[in-house]
Amino acid sequence: MPVTIENQVVLVVGASSGIGRETAALFAREGARVMASARRQERLRELQESLAREGRTLETLAADAADASQMEHLAERTRERLGEIDVLVFAAGTNVPDRSMKRLTTDIWDMVVTVNLNAAYYITRAVLPAMRARGAGHLIYIASVSGLFADVSGAAYQASKRGLLGLAHAIRVEEKENGIRTCVICPGLVDTEILDRRPVKPSAETLAKALRPEDVAETALAVAKLPARACVPEMQVVPTYL
Numbered sequence: 684m685p686v687t688i689e690n691q692v693v694l695v696v697g698a699s700s701g702i703g704r705e706t707a708a709l710f711a712r713e714g715a716r717v718m719a720s721a722r723r724q725e726r727l728r729e730l731q732e733s734l735a736r737e738g739r740t741l742e743t744l745a746a747d748a749a750d751a752s753q754m755e756h757l758a759e760r761t762r763e764r765l766g767e768i769d770v771l772v773f774a775a776g777t778n779v780p781d782r783s784m785k786r787l788t789t790d791i792w793d794m795v796v797t798v799n800l801n802a803a804y805y806i807t808r809a810v811l812p813a814m815r816a817r818g819a820g821h822l823i824y825i826a827s828v829s830g831l832f833a834d835v836s837g838a839a840y841q842a843s844k845r846g847l848l849g850l851a852h853a854i855r856v857e858e859k860e861n862g863i864r865t866c867v868i869c870p871g872l873v874d875t876e877i878l879d880r881r882p883v884k885p886s887a888e889t890l891a892k893a894l895r896p897e898d899v900a901e902t903a904l905a906v907a908k909l910p911a912r913a914c915v916p917e918m919q920v921v922p923t924y925l
């Protein structure tokens with residue numbers, strides 16, 4: 684029988700749009716105590732207002748995941764406002780149109796790797812000690828199939844996503860004896876705003892067959908609902924047509 688997520692404290696990083704937004708909303712609808720964070724405060728407010736119309740509440744805090752001190756602050760404020768963190772969903776991520784090696788610059792490389800990978804480490808470092816002390820915690824990272832297979836998403840994006848897989852698996856090996864689970868979810872194409880930053884946006888026909896962000900949110904929820912004895916270290920969720 685799945686564990687209820689009701690009253691669990693869930694921190695979602697990258698919750699202002701796409702997968703993170705739908706994950707924060709879905710967990711809130713399931714009765715979790717959710718902290719939704721990203722940089723765009725107005726998007727977070729819009730999410731909060733939209734859930735309020737459904738009779739649901741959710742806390743928000745604007746923070747830049749690329750800043751380690753802001754991630755420490757986010758973890759502290761989440762604990763103060765909601766209690767000890769049971770589940771972290773790291774859904775922040777970015778890419779750029781100038782992603783080919785011909786166009787990539789060191790600034791772009793640093794930015795992409797910092798948001799997609801370093802930021803995951805920063806927020807993990809901020810939440811892990813309390814989870815370890817309690818002997819429980821679930822760390823769910825949204826990576827990509829681009830971290831598993833070669834594609835044209837760019838060297839910085841692919842390296843950062845492969846790195847995220849490595850981060851998640853390394854943490855699991857070290858922390859499983861402390862009751863901490865990690866799951867790295869690798870989605871295929873999802874119809875979200877990140878696709879606006881592709882050199883060429885997928886066609887309407889392709890987008891119609893793509894995953895929707897709520898599909899990945901449902902995947903994260905299913906993982907989070909597993910009993911403490913069960914762990915899914917890594918999984919793919921891809922459009923059926925692929």
Ligand SMILES: NC(=O)c1ccc[n+]([C@@H]2O[C@H](COP(=O)([O-])OP(=O)(O)OC[C@H]3O[C@@H](n4cnc5c(N)ncnc54)[C@H](OP(=O)(O)O)[C@@H]3O)[C@@H](O)[C@H]2O)c1
Binds near residue numbers: 696722747799827
């Ligand atoms: N869409 C796809 O096809 C696809 C496929 C596989 C994997 N993914 C991965 O899924 C994750 C979510 O992306 P998405 O598809 O949902 O795209 P999205 O709608 O663009 O969402 C990206 C989220 O990351 C946040 N973010 C970006 N930089 C941030 C920063 N410095 N600090 C805090 N938050 C930051 C954004 O919020 P702010 O801009 O407000 O900060 C936004 O909430 C990404 O890691 C992406 O690589 C997407």
